[in-house]
Amino acid sequence: MPFDPLQQEPMIQKRWAETRAFRAPRAAELGPGDRTFYMLVMLPYPSGRIHMGHVRNYTLGDVVARFRRMRGDKVMHPLGWDSFGLPAENAAIKNGIHPAVWTRANIQEMKGQIQKMGISYDWEREIATFMPDYYRWNQWFFLKMWERGDVFRAMRNVNWCEALGTVLAQSPTAGSNSSVGVTLALVLSQGPQPLTVPDVIGQSLSSAVNSVQSVGLKVSVSSSSLTSTSVDIAKIGKVISQSPSGGSSARVGDAVSITFGLYSP
Numbered sequence: 001m002p003f004d005p006l007q008q009e010p011m012i013q014k015r016w017a018e019t020r021a022f023r024a025p026r027a028a029e030l031g032p033g034d035r036t037f038y039m040l041v042m043l044p045y046p047s048g049r050i051h052m053g054h055v056r057n058y059t060l061g062d063v064v065a066r067f068r069r070m071r072g073d074k075v076m077h078p079l080g081w082d083s084f085g086l087p088a089e090n091a092a093i094k095n096g097i098h099p100a101v102w103t104r105a106n107i108q109e110m111k112g113q114i115q116k117m118g119i120s121y122d123w124e125r126e127i128a129t130f131m132p133d134y135y136r137w138n139q140w141f142f143l144k145m146w147e148r149g150d151v152f153r154a155m156r157n158v159n160w161c162e163a164l165g166t167v168l169a170q171s172p173t174a175g176s177n178s179s180v181g182v183t184l185a186l187v188l189s190q191g192p193q194p195l196t197v198p199d200v201i202g203q204s205l206s207s208a209v210n211s212v213q214s215v216g217l218k219v220s221v222s223s224s225s226l227t228s229t230s231v232d233i234a235k236i237g238k239v240i241s242q243s244p245s246g247g248s249s250a251r252v253g254d255a256v257s258i259t260f261g262l263y264s265p
Helices: 005-019 052-070 086-095 099-116 132-148 205-214
Strands: 036-038 074-076 159-161 166-168 178-190 236-243 255-263
Touching (some): 005 099
Parallel strands (some): 036 074
Antiparallel strands (some): 159 166, 178 255, 236 255
């Protein structure tokens, strides 16, 4: 009988769901000789739809999870949503909708898309970082760090961005010609639908912004936004990472995070 994915895959996936085929056993259910394996992939930001970067990344994780199950391991393979922070707020402001409503709707849309791929996630362990039962533990960690003296207040120069109304992050970078990095959030404000994010790895600041604009996108942050910050424009190197990756789909309101290396003085 020929394989018809549109007909047979929903039937197979329905059977998986009914039998809880990918449920990870709880600790109390494990025997003394059971081998366990934890397979965690990067949690997606719920922008509203998946792209080929998601398909590639999550397929690779699924291959590993299924291989370990076939070897007899008890595999925990969860998925969740990196859904707490500025991108959701900016998208909500742009679209005139509450962040919680926007985020929940996007999660449901993307979850349906990912489930159609048939990946062996244990959806009973699904998490979302904007939920109080998740971020309460972030708060708990912070309080413990405060109690240990690992957290302190101090006056510092920051990379303030007027367009985003927030501070741009700095992070350490690898490489002999860079001592620190600056991350720029380019918020897509206009362009064709769907938007395609260009690949800007290895480009300079001006080239990266031009690349974004050359495909018909307009952004609300550019190189001129850095002139009032503590970053010396002349020291900004080339792009060392970007998220989402080049070729990914995006839409108005999404932020493209581009990290540049800074040349050592």
